[in-house]
Amino acid sequence: MANPLRTHLEKVVAFTDAEFEFVHSHFTRRRYKKHQFLVQEGELVPYAYFIVSGLVKLGYTDAAGKQHIISFAMEDWWESDFQAFYTQTRATLTLDCLEDTEVLCLSFANYQKLRTDLHKMEHFFLEKSNGGHIAAQRRILSLLTTNARERYEQVVQQFPSLLQRVPKTLLAAYLGVSRETLSRLSS
């Protein structure tokens, strides 16, 4: 069976077997149980995570203790508190598992090394970063211009499988509506 990281990388650019082995050797594999944390607020963020299987959520707890959800991420996605990771400062966000999750961890030193050693990896990461930037800009526009029903319908359309896997309470937190409003929207 094809390595999921290789399949993922080669959606952007092809690698020789030797190049891929070199890239792959910079990752470490880890398994987390549902409810475990990958990133905790106030701690350092040593890794960016490529998700092999499972589902995680990136969240922020405000001063009043209310939880806000920035994003969900599943198989074939990258996730981390990227601000803290890129600047090697302490996390302001939390990343935890909604399902048992298997990841490939890339340390910041190895992220920089892969970029320096292999132009292809710099190219790959730039394509991913541009995609992430565009997705974030779409979310800004959605928050500025749509109501809860429209946001719910966008999620249904873009990520139909999320609806089956994410508890309703968390989906409501992601949409910025109450649990009761969500029930009304999804009925």
Place this chain on the structure above:
Amino acid sequence: MANPLRTHLEKVVAFTDAEFEFVHSHFTRRRYKKHQFLVQEGELVPYAYFIVSGLVKLGYTDAAGKQHIISFAMEDWWESDFQAFYTQTRATLTLDCLEDTEVLCLSFANYQKLRTDLHKMEHFFLEKSNGGHIAAQRRILSLLTTNARERYEQVVQQFPSLLQRVPKTLLAAYLGVSRETLSRLSS
């Protein structure tokens, strides 16, 4: 006087004179008057713009004709409808000048060429894209977690010069509040 593009690039990585001349030769210089459009909704987006001087706004007009502002950009920033630019599709956003503005235009073909020909440029663009992605994520968090007063105070703190240069009506559209609410916040 140092070239503003070179100063900007060398905040990330140093270039030899020959390398910089090569990079610079891929840009074309253009001047726009206040109120002119760089990007119009429904048209193709041939360029990403490095702003040498001036001030532009990136906006979106919703189905009801209401204008929303995604961002302002001034000297030393890049701006475009990046989704349309990266995918070479038609613009969903508009980019227009709030002041007379001078830009360096980079076509999509030259953007790709610089990335392929010069690993340093791929590195530079990845650093900028990561920065843009982080800034967009901060804006999402701000829209999810703060009220109008807090968002106004964030702008005052992060971009004090914007307050002097941006008309109050547009600042209100950026913050997602009415002109009257903004007057109350800024008094």
